[in-house]
Amino acid sequence: MKNKWTLWALAAVLVMGFATAEKVHIMWSGAITGPTSDAGKYYAQGIEDYCSWVNDTGYVSGIEFVCETRDDQYNNANTLRNFEEAVDRGDPVFLGYSTGGTLQLKPLVQEVGLPFIPASYHIGNIDPPDNDYIFLPIASYSEQVIAVLEYIAKVSPGAKVALAIHPSPFGRAPVKDAKKAAGELGIEIVEVQEMAKGLDYTATLKRFEKKGVQYIVYQNVAGPVAxxxxxxxxxxxxxxxAGAHYAGGPDLLRLAGDAAEGFLWVTAYYMPHEQGAGAKFVKDLGAKYGRPADAIESVHYPSGMLAAAIAIEAIKEAKNAGKKINAENVYQALLKMNWQNKLAVGPVTYSKKDHVGVDKLRVLEARGGTFVPVTEPFSSALFRKVHYGE
Amino acid sequence: MRNPWTRTGNYKTSYAQDTTIFATYSEQASLAVFLIGMLVLPRFLVRGDMQILDLILIYALAVLGLNIITGYAGLINIGHAAFMGVGAYTAALVAPHLPFWAVLPVSGLVAAAAGAVVGIPALRIKHLYLAIATLAFQLIFEWAVGHSPALEQGGAMAMPRGMVFFGYKIAFKNHHYFWYYVSFTVLVLMAFGFRNLLRTRFGRSLVAVRDNDRAADAMGMDPGKTKVFAFALGAFYAGVAGALYAYWSRAVVIEDYSLMISIKFLAMAIVGGLGTLVGSFLGPAFLELLDINMETFSYAIKEIYNPPGVDVGSAIRPLAFGLAIVLFLIFEPRGLANWWRLLRSYFRNWPFKY
Amino acid sequence: MSYFFQLLVSGIVVGSVYALAALGFVLIYKASRVINFAHGHFIAIGAFTAYALSTSLGLSVWIAAVLALAFTAIVGYFTERIFLKPLVGQPIISVIMVTIGLASVFGGLIHMTPYGSGNFSLPGFLPEGGVNFAGISVSYPQLLAVVFTGVFLAAFGWFFQRSTVGIAMRAVADDQMASMSLGVSVEKVFALAWAAAGITAAAAGLIVGAISGLNLEGLVGIGLKVFPVVILGGLDSIPGAVVGGIIIGILENMAAGYLDAYIPGGGTGDVFPFLVLLLVLWFKPHGLFGTEEIERV
Known part of the structure; x- marks a missing residue:
C-alpha cells in the first residue's frame, strides 16, 4: 500500500517535470541609462513586452522565454561582459544595441558563432569581415538615407542637399554611400556637417542657405534634429x-511641434495612429503591460519588439524542425527565415548573402502633427548598386 | 637580536638593509604567497570571472599611472582615459606588424609623448586650471579621433585574431586566461617600478613639487620639468594599459576612452587611496565589483518594484557609484589603502598587541 | 555682412545662456573655492522640476518656474550642508571628486523619476517664432535668456555691493580667517552661495529647456560648457563669467559659421572653445578677470 503512494508521487513529479517548458534565455544589452537612453529605454520595454506576450499566449509551445534586458550604460566593457555571459550560458541568440558596441563585438561574434541582432542599423555591422552572424532587423542607415534621397530626387530633381550627422560612427555611417548615390540621382550633396551639441544652429543653417541648400538630410537622434x-x-x-530612422518619429513631433511640419522620415515601422494589424498589436501590447503613452507612441518600442520577435521566430522554427535550441540551429533558422510579420512594413527575410531583415521602407511626411506615409513600401534599388556594385 | 620574522624594532645596520622593500621574512613570504596565489587563481575561476579580473588588472595599471600624476605629483588629471586611448589606437595601428610584447611598450611610449605635450601647460598653470586643461585634452582627443579616417573615425579597429604564442593558440575559451597572465606580468613589473619610484631622485622631487613647488624650486629641483615628466610617465602606464585593453576587448572603439572613463579612473584612485600602490589595485577592484553587484541587485529590484515609465533598478548603479565616492571622501579620505594598512599593522605585530 | 551679424547676435544669445550657467559656478567658487562638477545636474534638476510641476500638477509654467528656482536653491543649500561641509580644509582633489560623485548621485536620483531618459518639452509658455530685425533673427526663448542673464547680473551686482549678506560673502571670499574673526558666519555664507548657485542653475535649465527641450544628457552637457567660460573669464569673477560666456558663445558660432566649411565633417563648434581655453591658460593663466594668486613659500 505504501509503495503505491510512492509510485503515484513519483509519477506526479515526472509529469510535472515534463510539463515544465524548456527555458530559453534571450539577453539584450543596451543603454537604459546614460547616452542614447531615450531610445534604449523604450527599446528594452518593447523586448520585455513582446517576450511576456509570447509567454502569456503560449506562442511557442514548450518553450518559456526568459528575456533579460541589461543596462550597459552605453559602456562597451559592460556590453562585452553581458555578451560573454550569454555565450557561456549557451544562449541561442543575442540582442545588441549601439553602433560602437556592435562594431567592437564583431570579431568575437564571428568567433563564437552566436547570432546577434543589434539595434544599430549601421551597414558596417553586416559588411565583411566578420559579418556572418550579425543580422539587421531592418534596412541599414545607408539604405534609409539613399531611399530618402531617391524620394527627394523624384519630387525635386537636381536638388541641393546637405547631410547633418551625429558626431559618431553612427552618424557617419551613410555618408560614403549617400555621396555616391547622389551622383547617380543627379542631386548634389553640398556639405556634410557634424552637428555639435549646441543650443543654436543659426551659423550652420545660414551657411546652408548661402549655399542654396534645399534639403537637409539628418542621420542623428531626434533631440538635435528638433x-x-x-x-x-x-x-x-x-x-x-528629411531624416533616417532615429532622426524622426513621434519624439521629433513632440519636441519640435509645428516646426516639424513637412519633415520627411524614412522607417520600416508602422505609426500608432495607423489602421492595421501591426499598429493595433503594438498599442494593445502597450496597454496590456501598462506602458505610458510616450512609450507606446515611440518608434523604439516596436523596434525593440521586432528584434525580440525575430529572435523568437527563429527559435520557433528551430523548435518546429525538432532541433535542439542552440546558436547553430537558430543561426540556420535565421538564414532560412521568411517571416510575414505585422510589426514592420515588409517580411523579414534573411539568407546567406542577405542579412537585412525587412528590406522595405516607407517615406512618411509630418502632416498636422502625425507622420503620414507618402510612399508605398519600397526597397532602394540604388543602394545595392552603390554599396555592393550590383 | 633582530627577529627576522616580525618587526620588533629598528635593527638596521647597513644602507642595503634600509632600502629593502620587504624587510622581514613574513613580508617576503606574504609577497610570495600573493604572487603564487594570483598565478594559480585562474584554476579556480570560470571564464566569466576571468573577464572581470582582466578588466580590473588593466584598469589597475591605468590607475597606477594616474596615481603618479595625481597622487604623487598632485596634478589633477581629468583626461587619463584619453592617454589610454592614445595607447590603444597606437596598438591598433602597429599590432598587425609587431608581436604583442613589442606593441605594449610602443603604445606606452606614444602615450608618454602625448602626456608630455599635455603636461607642457603645467609649466605655467596649476591646480584647478590645470585640471581643466586636462579636461580640454580629453574632449579634443575625442574630437580628433572622430575626424581621423585613419582611425575609422571612432568606429571599431579590430585587433589581430587567432594569435599563436609559443604554439599556444589563443581563442575564445582561453582569451581571458592568456591576457590575464600577460596583464598580470606587466602589472607586477610596472607596480615594482611604481613602488621604487619614490626612492629615486625623480620620485622624491615629484612629492616635493606637489607639497610646495616654490620650495622645491629653491632647493634646486625644476618643478616644470618634473611636472612634464610626471605626465609623461603616468601616460606611459595608461598607454600600456590602453594596448592591453585593446587586445582584451579585441577592437578599439572611441567610447572606451571617453570622459566617463576618465572620471571612473579618478574615482578608483580616490576610493583606493590616492598615491598608494595597494590602493591602485583595491580601487578598481572595489568599484568594478560594486557595479557588477549593483547590476545583479538592480534585477532583483526590478522583480519586486517596477513602476511603469521609471527604471528604479537601473538608477541604482550610478547612485551607488556616486555614493561610494562621496562616502569614502567624507568618512575615509585615505581610501581602502588605509584599511589595508590597519589590517596589515594588526598582523605585523601579531601575536603582540603593539 | 548680415551673415556675420547674424552669427554675432546668435553667439551673444547663446553666450548669455552659458553666462547664466556659469554665474552659479563662479558664485560657488568665489565663496568656497569649490569647483562644482555637479553644476550640470543642478541645471537638470531645475529644468525637470519645472517640467514636472507644470505637467503633473497643471501649474502655469511661470509659477512652476518660480517653485523650481526655490527647490533647486534648497537642493543647493543642503548639498553644501551635507556633503561639502565635512570636506572644508581638505585638498582640492577631494573637493573636486566629491562634486563628481554628487553628479553621479544626482544622475541616479533623476533616473528614479520618469525624466531620466527621453526627450521632453516644456509646455509652450512663449510664443513660437521670434523677433526679426534687419535680417537678423532671435527666438523668444533666446531673448528671454538675455533678459534673465541681465536680471540676474543686476541682482547679484546689487546683492554683492549693497546687502549685508553679499558683503559678508565677499569678505569670506577675500579672507576666511579675517571675516570669521569679525563675526561673519563662514558656514552660512558657503551654504548661501550654493543656494544662490542653485537658483541661477535652475534659471539656466529653464532657458535651455525652452530653447532646446529637456533631455538629461543635454542639460548636463551645458555644465561642461561652463568650463571654458569660467576659465576665460576667471574662476572667481562674476563679470568675467558674463563676458566669458558671451565670448565663448560668439567663438562657437563663428567657428561653426566659418571654419566648419573647410574641415571635413565640421563640428568645430564643440571643440573650438576648448582650444581657446588651452590658449588662454597658456597666456593668461587666471583668465581675463580672475584674481592672480600670489604664492609664498
Missing part, C-alpha cells in the same frame, strides 16, 4: 528637412 528645424523655422528658411 532644435535645428526649430531654428530653421525661426530664421524663415525655405529649407526642407
Amino acid at each position: 532644435n535645428m528645424i526649430k531654428d530653421a523655422g525661426r530664421l524663415g528658411l525655405k529649407i526642407k528637412h
Whole structure:
C-alpha cells in the first residue's frame, strides 16, 4: 500500500517535470541609462513586452522565454561582459544595441558563432569581415538615407542637399554611400556637417542657405534634429528637412511641434495612429503591460519588439524542425527565415548573402502633427548598386 | 637580536638593509604567497570571472599611472582615459606588424609623448586650471579621433585574431586566461617600478613639487620639468594599459576612452587611496565589483518594484557609484589603502598587541 | 555682412545662456573655492522640476518656474550642508571628486523619476517664432535668456555691493580667517552661495529647456560648457563669467559659421572653445578677470 503512494508521487513529479517548458534565455544589452537612453529605454520595454506576450499566449509551445534586458550604460566593457555571459550560458541568440558596441563585438561574434541582432542599423555591422552572424532587423542607415534621397530626387530633381550627422560612427555611417548615390540621382550633396551639441544652429543653417541648400538630410537622434528645424523655422528658411530612422518619429513631433511640419522620415515601422494589424498589436501590447503613452507612441518600442520577435521566430522554427535550441540551429533558422510579420512594413527575410531583415521602407511626411506615409513600401534599388556594385 | 620574522624594532645596520622593500621574512613570504596565489587563481575561476579580473588588472595599471600624476605629483588629471586611448589606437595601428610584447611598450611610449605635450601647460598653470586643461585634452582627443579616417573615425579597429604564442593558440575559451597572465606580468613589473619610484631622485622631487613647488624650486629641483615628466610617465602606464585593453576587448572603439572613463579612473584612485600602490589595485577592484553587484541587485529590484515609465533598478548603479565616492571622501579620505594598512599593522605585530 | 551679424547676435544669445550657467559656478567658487562638477545636474534638476510641476500638477509654467528656482536653491543649500561641509580644509582633489560623485548621485536620483531618459518639452509658455530685425533673427526663448542673464547680473551686482549678506560673502571670499574673526558666519555664507548657485542653475535649465527641450544628457552637457567660460573669464569673477560666456558663445558660432566649411565633417563648434581655453591658460593663466594668486613659500 505504501509503495503505491510512492509510485503515484513519483509519477506526479515526472509529469510535472515534463510539463515544465524548456527555458530559453534571450539577453539584450543596451543603454537604459546614460547616452542614447531615450531610445534604449523604450527599446528594452518593447523586448520585455513582446517576450511576456509570447509567454502569456503560449506562442511557442514548450518553450518559456526568459528575456533579460541589461543596462550597459552605453559602456562597451559592460556590453562585452553581458555578451560573454550569454555565450557561456549557451544562449541561442543575442540582442545588441549601439553602433560602437556592435562594431567592437564583431570579431568575437564571428568567433563564437552566436547570432546577434543589434539595434544599430549601421551597414558596417553586416559588411565583411566578420559579418556572418550579425543580422539587421531592418534596412541599414545607408539604405534609409539613399531611399530618402531617391524620394527627394523624384519630387525635386537636381536638388541641393546637405547631410547633418551625429558626431559618431553612427552618424557617419551613410555618408560614403549617400555621396555616391547622389551622383547617380543627379542631386548634389553640398556639405556634410557634424552637428555639435549646441543650443543654436543659426551659423550652420545660414551657411546652408548661402549655399542654396534645399534639403537637409539628418542621420542623428531626434533631440538635435528638433532644435535645428526649430531654428530653421525661426530664421524663415525655405529649407526642407528629411531624416533616417532615429532622426524622426513621434519624439521629433513632440519636441519640435509645428516646426516639424513637412519633415520627411524614412522607417520600416508602422505609426500608432495607423489602421492595421501591426499598429493595433503594438498599442494593445502597450496597454496590456501598462506602458505610458510616450512609450507606446515611440518608434523604439516596436523596434525593440521586432528584434525580440525575430529572435523568437527563429527559435520557433528551430523548435518546429525538432532541433535542439542552440546558436547553430537558430543561426540556420535565421538564414532560412521568411517571416510575414505585422510589426514592420515588409517580411523579414534573411539568407546567406542577405542579412537585412525587412528590406522595405516607407517615406512618411509630418502632416498636422502625425507622420503620414507618402510612399508605398519600397526597397532602394540604388543602394545595392552603390554599396555592393550590383 | 633582530627577529627576522616580525618587526620588533629598528635593527638596521647597513644602507642595503634600509632600502629593502620587504624587510622581514613574513613580508617576503606574504609577497610570495600573493604572487603564487594570483598565478594559480585562474584554476579556480570560470571564464566569466576571468573577464572581470582582466578588466580590473588593466584598469589597475591605468590607475597606477594616474596615481603618479595625481597622487604623487598632485596634478589633477581629468583626461587619463584619453592617454589610454592614445595607447590603444597606437596598438591598433602597429599590432598587425609587431608581436604583442613589442606593441605594449610602443603604445606606452606614444602615450608618454602625448602626456608630455599635455603636461607642457603645467609649466605655467596649476591646480584647478590645470585640471581643466586636462579636461580640454580629453574632449579634443575625442574630437580628433572622430575626424581621423585613419582611425575609422571612432568606429571599431579590430585587433589581430587567432594569435599563436609559443604554439599556444589563443581563442575564445582561453582569451581571458592568456591576457590575464600577460596583464598580470606587466602589472607586477610596472607596480615594482611604481613602488621604487619614490626612492629615486625623480620620485622624491615629484612629492616635493606637489607639497610646495616654490620650495622645491629653491632647493634646486625644476618643478616644470618634473611636472612634464610626471605626465609623461603616468601616460606611459595608461598607454600600456590602453594596448592591453585593446587586445582584451579585441577592437578599439572611441567610447572606451571617453570622459566617463576618465572620471571612473579618478574615482578608483580616490576610493583606493590616492598615491598608494595597494590602493591602485583595491580601487578598481572595489568599484568594478560594486557595479557588477549593483547590476545583479538592480534585477532583483526590478522583480519586486517596477513602476511603469521609471527604471528604479537601473538608477541604482550610478547612485551607488556616486555614493561610494562621496562616502569614502567624507568618512575615509585615505581610501581602502588605509584599511589595508590597519589590517596589515594588526598582523605585523601579531601575536603582540603593539 | 548680415551673415556675420547674424552669427554675432546668435553667439551673444547663446553666450548669455552659458553666462547664466556659469554665474552659479563662479558664485560657488568665489565663496568656497569649490569647483562644482555637479553644476550640470543642478541645471537638470531645475529644468525637470519645472517640467514636472507644470505637467503633473497643471501649474502655469511661470509659477512652476518660480517653485523650481526655490527647490533647486534648497537642493543647493543642503548639498553644501551635507556633503561639502565635512570636506572644508581638505585638498582640492577631494573637493573636486566629491562634486563628481554628487553628479553621479544626482544622475541616479533623476533616473528614479520618469525624466531620466527621453526627450521632453516644456509646455509652450512663449510664443513660437521670434523677433526679426534687419535680417537678423532671435527666438523668444533666446531673448528671454538675455533678459534673465541681465536680471540676474543686476541682482547679484546689487546683492554683492549693497546687502549685508553679499558683503559678508565677499569678505569670506577675500579672507576666511579675517571675516570669521569679525563675526561673519563662514558656514552660512558657503551654504548661501550654493543656494544662490542653485537658483541661477535652475534659471539656466529653464532657458535651455525652452530653447532646446529637456533631455538629461543635454542639460548636463551645458555644465561642461561652463568650463571654458569660467576659465576665460576667471574662476572667481562674476563679470568675467558674463563676458566669458558671451565670448565663448560668439567663438562657437563663428567657428561653426566659418571654419566648419573647410574641415571635413565640421563640428568645430564643440571643440573650438576648448582650444581657446588651452590658449588662454597658456597666456593668461587666471583668465581675463580672475584674481592672480600670489604664492609664498
